[in-house]
Each structure stands twice: as structure tokens, then as C-alpha cells.
Amino acid sequence: MCSFAESEDPHCLRAGDSARLLAGHPWRRFAVLGDSVAEGLAEPLPGYSEVQFADRVAHELAATAPGFDYLNLGRRGLRTREVRATQLGPALDFRPDLTLVVCGGNDAFPATYRPDAVDAELRAMVTALRAAGAAVITVGLYNLSYSPSPRVPDWLRPGLRTRMRTLSERTAVIAAELGTLHVNLTAHPAATDPGLFAADGRHVNARGDAIALAETVRVLGAHLAATRPVRMDHV
Template sequence: MTSTLTEATDPWCLRPGEAGELLREHPWRRFVVLGDSVAEGLCEPVDGYPDVQWADRIAAELRAVRPDLAYLNLGRRGLRAHEVRATQLADALAFGPDLALVVCGGNNVLRPGYDPDAVDAELAAMVTALHDAGADVMTVGMFDVSHSPAVPDMLRAGLGERMRRLSRHTRAVAERLGTLHVHLTDHPLVADPSLYSGDGRHGNARSDAIATAETLRVLAAHLTSLRSAQDGPRREPDPAG
């Protein structure tokens, strides 16, 4: 049966005007994206959802609040973690970002020889360099594509174990290095086949819309913490005057 959901009615997506409120008065002026095909954006169309991929949607919402935002997406399909760092990090740093999204490891886990420590080291190197350059950095635990109907049954269990392992490791790197982390792997809809493209490797326009909502909520939580820190603790009035 064909779904009647659209982004406007999808309970897991943002409501009209919500993005602007979440990002109200955000400080970012230069947003860079590093990574593989998830970063580049292979967005399979879904009726009722804009045909705009995840990173581009984030940039558009940031720019809606701050029209002078500069945006550079370096993502390229097929790259493993070490190739992302080797081919994109220098250009990302030269761009002078104050906000960065790093997405890597997905192509590593498609292979049974996935080495989590090696991927962790590449991710940590990129995050550290971007942090040292003054950027807020986002990492992501991706949707588990082993739930895609296009994944052959004989490969599903192994791919799912590697996807979840990558997610756990990425989250640990994020916690150790203090990134803003978007955790999609345990999303309530992760096993819903309507999130995945027909290639068995990527999400689609619906999952990109949901990922955008989750990402903006992470950014909003960070903005709230920044405002609280700037305001400082409230001082109670001195009853003695």
C-alpha cells in the first residue's frame, strides 16, 4: 500500500517554521561538509518529500537564518575514511569553517575487513584538526542500512553488526573529542523499509528529512547550552541591599 505521508504530516520531521526557531540567531558563518556519498548526497526521491539531500538541507536552514552563510560540500561517493582525510581535510581547513560535518566509515563497513580502530584514527584526526582551527564539529551515527529491503538476506546480519559497531565507535570518538553528535542508528524508524533507497546502501528523501530534523535539534541543544553559559548563573538579590 502506498504511503500517504508527506514531510508536512510526517511526525518525525519538522513542522513549518520549526527549523528557524531551532536555529534562531545561530552564530555560524562558514559550514563545510566532509565525507563519502552520505555527505555528497545520493537522495532517492520519495513522493511528498523535497528532493534535497541532507547536508544541503542543513545548509539551507542555516542560511535561512543567516543569509551570508558560506557553504562547501566536499563529500564524494565511494571514499573510505582514510581517503576522506587525504583528499578533503586540507581543503576544508583552507575554507576556514566555524561549523563542520564529518561523515565517514560507511564504505569501510561495506567490506567484511572493516577495521574500526583505523577508521577511528582517521575520524579523530579530522575532528581534531577542525576543532583546532576553531570549528564546531558534528559527527554522525548513520541509519543502519542493513534494514534495507535491497540488502540480500545472506549479507544482512554481518552488515548490520558492522554498521552498529561503526556507530558505537563513532559515538565514542565524539564523546572523547567533544563533537556534536547526531545518533541515527537507534532511531525508532531505523527498521522501517520506507527509509531506504533501492541500492541497499543509502537512505532516501524521507530519511534525509528525518536526519535533517535530528541534526537541527542537536544544533539547537548546543545553542541553548551556549546561551546558558553566556548568561551565567543567576544571582539572587541581596536582602540587605
């Protein structure tokens, strides 16, 4: 159990961080594609917001953007091929300028994981969204093998750890090749903390979501800082 609240958590945002990092951002139409991580099934945790990850990202973006619009297509239980088949079309119809694509965990959890097939589906989604003019955020997921839940039996953990690591590494490669904004939760300092995970063994709790929000806002902020024109009076 976490011993401090979100406002004191060293890995989470502080008051004013989002407004500072996201000030003047250009995005007005944000679409989210994915599985339960996108839909939002984080377990509540005292001291942390109960608002789910993608909704929190949208809220922070909307706070500094008049006329902001948000579409969350995420649905629990989907594999990557199902996300592409059911959500890519509606996402493109929405005409987003920023998208979050978060999936693959349902593919990597069982031993039937086929990395090349998952890569192909993710690559197709990112390519289509980028071609339509949207910036894309991809995510290296928390490694579920560190969950202390008895629903993740000991015999499953070694293989699961390897598969989740493979998924994360290959997603990062795709992100680098296709130019996405990549949030690497797998390598986060808190990612192996058992207190980050939900009792169901398949998701994180509200602290996991709060850290994911913070990392996403920081990635977006770094991108904005790197792409803003340099003012001559600051040179």
C-alpha cells in the same frame, strides 16, 4: 512506501522549527566532508523534498545568517582514509566555523572493515577541525542491514548489521571524547523502517534525509540553547 508527506511526518520538522531552533546561531562558514551521504544520493520520494541532506542543513543555517558560506566536499564511494586524504586540507583552507563529517559506511559495508583504522582517521579529522576553531557534527549512520533491497543479500545482513552498529557505537565514543555535536540516526525510532531505504541498498530515500535534517537541526538547537547566556530577567 511511506503513506504520508514530509509536512505530516511525525519525525520531521514543522514550519518555523528551524527558525526557532537556530535563531541567532553564530556560524557563518559551513564545510561538509564525507562520502555519498555528504554528497547527497538519497532516492526521491513523493511528498518529500528532493534537496539532499547536507544541502538542506546549509539552507536552514543560511536562512537565519547573513553572509553565510557553504562548501560541500563530499564525494561518493570514498572510505574514511580517502576522505581525510582528499578533503581535510581543502576544508581547513576554507576556514569553517562549523563542519559536518559523515563517513565510514563504505568501510563498514564489506567484511574487511577495520574499526581501529577507521577510528584513527575520523579522530584525526575531528581533532584537526576542532584545533582550527570549528565546531564539528558527527553522525551515527542508519544501519543498512535493514534495507529491504535485494541488493543486500540475506547472507550479508547479520554481519553487516554488526559492523554498522560497531561503526555507530565507536563514532559516538569519539564524539563524546572529542566534544563533537553528535547526531545518532542509528538509534532513531524510524531507523529500522524498511520504507526509509533506497532501492540500491546503500542509501536512504528522501524521508531518511528529512529525518536526518530534523535530527541535525534539533542537535544544533539544543547546543545553542545550552550555551546561550542566561538573561537575568528570566532568572
